Amino acid sequence: MFGANLFANLDEMVAIILFGIGFTTLLFNRNIIKKIIGFNIMDTAVFFFLASMGYIEGRAAPIVVNGVTSSEAYINPIPSGLVLTGIVVSVSVTAMMLALSIRLYRRYHTLYLDEIYMFAQKEDK
Amino acid sequence: MDFIKNFPFFGIMLTMLAAIISLPMHGKMAKRISLFVFSVETLLAAAVLFYTLQTGESFVYIMGHIGAPWGNELRAGVLEGLMACFFSLVMLLSITGGSKHLILDIEESKRNFYFVMTDLLMGALLALIYTNDIFTAYVFIEISTIAACGILMIREIGRTTLAALRYMIFSLLGSGLFLIGIVLMYDLTGHLLMQNMRDSVELLVSEGQFIIPLTVAISLMTLGMAIKSGLFPFHFWVPDTYGYSTPASGSILSGLVSKGYILILIKIYCRVIGWENVTQSGITDVLFVFGLAGIIVGSISAIHQNDIRRMVAFSSAAQIGYIFMGVGLGTSAGLAAACFHVLCHAITKPLLFISASGLSDASEGSKLFRDLQGSGYRNRWAGLGFTVGALSMVGMPMFTGFISKILFASASVQVSLGKMLPTLIVLAISTVLNAVYFLRTVIRIYTPAERELEVPVRIKWHEQRSYVVVLVVFVALNLVLGLLSQYITDAIQLGLTMFS
Numbered sequence: 107m108f109g110a111n112l113f114a115n116l117d118e119m120v121a122i123i124l125f126g127i128g129f130t131t132l133l134f135n136r137n138i139i140k141k142i143i144g145f146n147i148m149d150t151a152v153f154f155f156l157a158s159m160g161y162i163e164g165r166a167a168p169i170v171v172n173g174v175t176s177s178e179a180y181i182n183p184i185p186s187g188l189v190l191t192g193i194v195v196s197v198s199v200t201a202m203m204l205a206l207s208i209r210l211y212r213r214y215h216t217l218y219l220d221e222i223y224m225f226a227q228k229e230d231k
Numbered sequence: 232m233d234f235i236k237n238f239p240f241f242g243i244m245l246t247m248l249a250a251i252i253s254l255p256m257h258g259k260m261a262k263r264i265s266l267f268v269f270s271v272e273t274l275l276a277a278a279v280l281f282y283t284l285q286t287g288e289s290f291v292y293i294m295g296h297i298g299a300p301w302g303n304e305l306r307a308g309v310l311e312g313l314m315a316c317f318f319s320l321v322m323l324l325s326i327t328g329g330s331k332h333l334i335l336d337i338e339e340s341k342r343n344f345y346f347v348m349t350d351l352l353m354g355a356l357l358a359l360i361y362t363n364d365i366f367t368a369y370v371f372i373e374i375s376t377i378a379a380c381g382i383l384m385i386r387e388i389g390r391t392t393l394a395a396l397r398y399m400i401f402s403l404l405g406s407g408l409f410l411i412g413i414v415l416m417y418d419l420t421g422h423l424l425m426q427n428m429r430d431s432v433e434l435l436v437s438e439g440q441f442i443i444p445l446t447v448a449i450s451l452m453t454l455g456m457a458i459k460s461g462l463f464p465f466h467f468w469v470p471d472t473y474g475y476s477t478p479a480s481g482s483i484l485s486g487l488v489s490k491g492y493i494l495i496l497i498k499i500y501c502r503v504i505g506w507e508n509v510t511q512s513g514i515t516d517v518l519f520v521f522g523l524a525g526i527i528v529g530s531i532s533a534i535h536q537n538d539i540r541r542m543v544a545f546s547s548a549a550q551i552g553y554i555f556m557g558v559g560l561g562t563s564a565g566l567a568a569a570c571f572h573v574l575c576h577a578i579t580k581p582l583l584f585i586s587a588s589g590l591s592d593a594s595e596g597s598k599l600f601r602d603l604q605g606s607g608y609r610n611r612w613a614g615l616g617f618t619v620g621a622l623s624m625v626g627m628p629m630f631t632g633f634i635s636k637i638l639f640a641s642a643s644v645q646v647s648l649g650k651m652l653p654t655l656i657v658l659a660i661s662t663v664l665n666a667v668y669f670l671r672t673v674i675r676i677y678t679p680a681e682r683e684l685e686v687p688v689r690i691k692w693h694e695q696r697s698y699v700v701v702l703v704v705f706v707a708l709n710l711v712l713g714l715l716s717q718y719i720t721d722a723i724q725l726g727l728t729m730f731s
Contacts, residue, residue, distance in 0.1 A: 125411060132404055141400060148407045152414055159418050184423070188366060192410070195373045199403060202377055206384060206396045213389050219396075226389050 117158035124151035138207045138217045142200060149196040153189045160185025235282040236290050238275040239305045239361040242315070245271060246354030250347045258342025262333075265326065265346040269353060272319035276357075280312030284722065289729040291363060300427045304363035310570065310726025313719070314494060315360050318487050320708075321577050322353055325486065328585040328701035329479025331592075336386045336477040348381035352483065359491045365413050365503065366423045368495050372409065372459075376402040379488045382480040383472060394471035401468045402459055405492075409455030415448035416503070425502040436508055446512045449504055453514055456496040460489040462518075462555050463525030466548040470532075473544035478588035481540070482581030485547040490573045493554055497566065500558075501730035510561040519559025519650060523657045525552025530664035538598045539587045542668060543580070546624060549661065550576045553639065556657070560642050560650060563727060568638035570723045575623075575631040575712060582705035583620040589613025589698065590676060593689070600672065605680030607673075609689050614676055616702035621669035623709050626662050631712035636662070638720065 112119060128151055131144025160182055168183040207217065214222045249268040253261035283289060289308030297303075326333075326349060337345055355375035362368050376399070384395035417423060419441055420431035435441050458465040473481045500509045509515060529549030536542040550572070557569030587598075593609035594602045607614030623630035636658060643654035712719060 125407075129404065129407060132400060132407075138396065145403050145407070148403075149410075152407070152410050155411070156414055159414075185417075188414075188417075191366070191370060195370060198377060199373065199399075202380060203396075203399055203403075206380075206392060206399065209384070209387075209392050210389075210396060213392070222393055226393050229389055 118155060121151045121155035121158065124148075124154065127151075136219050138203075138210065138219060142203045142207070145203070146196065146200060149192065153192055156185045156189050156192070232282065235278050236292055236307075238279050239307045239311075239315075239357070240292055240294070242272050242275045243305075243354050243357050243361070245275075246350045246357065250350035250354070253343055253347045253350060256343050258337075258339060258346070261343035261346035262326070262330070265349055266323060268350060269319050269323035269326070272353065272357070273316055273323065276312055276315035276319055279307050280309065280316055280722075283307060283309045283312050283729075284725075287725075299424050300422055302424075303367060304424060305361045306363040306425075307361055308726050308729035309722050310729070311360050313722055313726065314573070315357055317574055317577055318356055318360070318490075319353065321486055321581055322349065322356075322483060324701045324704055325479050325482040325581045325585065327697050328581070328705075329477060329482065329588065331695070331698065332477050332588055333479055338387070341385060345382060345385050348378045348385070349483070351375075352378040352382065352488065356487060356491045359495045363425050363502075364423050365416065365425060365428065365499070368499075369406070369410055369413055372406055372492065372495070375488060375491060376406060376459075379484055382483065383476045386475075386477050386480070388475070390471065390475045394468070394475050397468045398472045401465060405455040405457075405459035405465075407455070408451045408458070412448045412451035412455060415444060415451065419444055419448065425498075428503045429505065432504055432508065436505075445504075445508075446514075449509065449512060449514055452499060453496065453518065456492045457518070457521070457555070460492045461548055461551050463521055463528050463548065463552060466525065466529065466551070469548045470536075470541045470544040473547055473584070474538065474541040478584050481544070482584040485544065485584070486577045486581045489547070489551060490577055493551075493558075493569075493573060497558065497570070498730070501566075501727065506563070506566070506731065515559045515561040517559075518555045519561070519653075522552045522554070522556030522559050523653055525549060526556065526657055526661045527552075527664075530661050530668070534664065534668045536668075537600055539590065539600065539603060539672065540584070540598050542672065543583045543587055546583075546665070546668070547576075547580055549665075550580070550624075553635070553661075556654065557639055557642065560646055560654070562642060562646055563724075564638075564642035564645055567720060567723045567727055568635065568642045570727070571638055571716070571720060572635040574719065575635045578705060578708045578712065579620050579623045579632065582616055582702065582709065583624070585698075585705070586613040586616030586620060586702060589695070589702075590617060600675055603672075603676055604678050605676070607676035608679070612695070612699045612702055616706060617676065618673050619706045619709060621673050623713070625665045625669050629713050630709050631716070634713055634716040634720075 125148055128144045128148025132141050135141050162181050165181045166179060168180040210222055211217060214225045245268055249264050253264050289306060292305040294303045352375055355371045358371040380395050380399050384392055420428045422428045422431060461469045473485045500506055526549050529545050529552055533542045533545035554569045554572050557565045589610045590603055590606040590613045591598050594606045623632040626632045626636045640658055643651045
């Protein structure tokens with residue numbers, strides 16, 4: 107039946123909804139800062155998806171403590187590693203976007219893309 | 232000879248090293264380092280190409296001797312070697328040809344950053360070509376996005392900054408979709424290395440499990456890369472990005488960066504999902520439709536422009552449409568034609584951008600058609616370069632554009648009537664449209680100017696030696712690809728068979 111697994115996969119569902127919210131904000135919002143926030147929501151949703159997929163109930167983070175070396179005791183470290191890599195990428199991209207917005211704000215004194223576009227077209231003429 | 236197996240890795244590390252070394256250098260020194268690195272890259276990639284051609288098989292380079300399924304791998308075959316060789320060469324030529332404008336457009340204190348960015352961009356492109364690990368591909372896609380945005384925004388005028396922001400927004404939408412796509416794939420297959428993923432995908436398909444999630448993952452990755460390479464209807468950022476940047480950046484972005492994304496998509500299709508599974512999922516049909524629409528819309532938009540740079544930029548959107556149309560045909564012949572067109576466009580578009588900048592220089596810096604009248608006489612070399620590029624894009628025999636069109640047409644004959652007719656019709660229409668806007672421009676630049684320029688300029692060859700050499704090399708490459716196309720298409724076919 108459609109939707110039977112919906113509550114079993116609640117985390118994934120939430121992640122996809124968050125991804126959608128972030129994606130549409132990045133695409134449709136006219137304010138640059140809100141666009142950047144949207145981008146961060148989008149990327150965080152992916153990390154949440156990865157983290158929830160990589161977590162197995164009852165197992166610990168993959169750091170050996172108290173001499174327990176059985177692989178059954180720990181979760182797979184790769185999804186967590188991917189999340190960390192993804193966070194690094196997302197931080198650098200955010201920094202780049204913020205730098206661009208500062209430069210645009212200094213020049214046009216607004217954060218709304220429509221207005222910036224209008225001013226830029228006026229500049230051409 | 233086995234030492235050559237290290238070359239892909241050396242190539243990527245060399246660019247990273249050059250970027251770090253260039254950081255404290257002056258602009259001039261940084262430029263020399265970059266040009267040296269790009270020449271070395273060309274030779275390294277050529278060695279890889281000849282090695283794989285000779286052995287007749289691809290090789291895998293295991294990083295740090297940690298084998299599959301845990302380690303990270305590079306993989307090189309004929310197609311990878313060929314692409315890497317051409318890309319490094321085009322990078323070298325674009326920067327040399329645009330160097331006069333780099334001095335004009337970029338503040339002196341920031342010039343070294345430009346070359347740091349181009350080094351990183353080259354490294355990212357090489358990594359995209361060679362990598363065998365899908366998450367590494369994602370990381371280098373982001374690196375190339377940031378570096379591409381860097382070489383765009385370094386020209387500090389309002390329009391370029393705005394273009395950089397829009398480019399960044401669309402790139403992020405694309406890479407976000409690609410990221411969730413690969414996360415889904417990882418979720419389904421449990422692997423990140425392409426070969427292991429392929430085995431798992433085969434297993435899933437043969438058992439008929441998780442077909443819908445698999446299709447969703449492929450669609451997300453395809454959509455992401457289509458946005459990033461500027462396929463219709465996501466081509467809004469293209470004209471501003473390519474049109475307002477400094478000529479070298481415009482050439483690199485349109486000729487190489489967008490192609491890097493297409494190549495990684497083709498690689499994922501063939502190496503991860505399997506070409507048959509992709510064609511069965513119907514995604515190629517969707518790409519086919521959007522490719523055709525992109526060709527027509529891009530060409531019509533190009534006709535409406537009154538600015539030479541924006542016209543060439545819109546033509547890029549149309550050419551991306553050609554490539555996706557080839558992929559969308561869903562046959563290996565179509566895929567080979569698409570790969571050939573990647574090469575064709577990678578050498579023709581930089582030629583057009585760089586010669587257009589020479590024509591503007593001879594017309595008081597204006598990019599408008601009415602001011603460019605007669606510029607073909609004022610800067611004869613740029614005029615020649617633009618004419619050759621235009622004829623190649625229109626599809627004149629002898630030049631590479633003709634071979635591309637022949638390959639697309641002959642690939643379309645092998646598929647069903649429903650795809651053959653649209654392909655042939657659109658090819659015919661687009662040739663006419665290309666002829667309208669390109670030949671109109673060529674006629675314009677060779678029509679004697681009606682008004683005298685305030686300062687009559689006539690740029691002679693000893694004022695622009697390296698620029699002329701670059702144009703001549705581009706023209707020669709165009710002829711080589713056009714006249715010796717058989718060798719190139721054979722190599723592409725061989726490379727594609729090595730993929731699976």
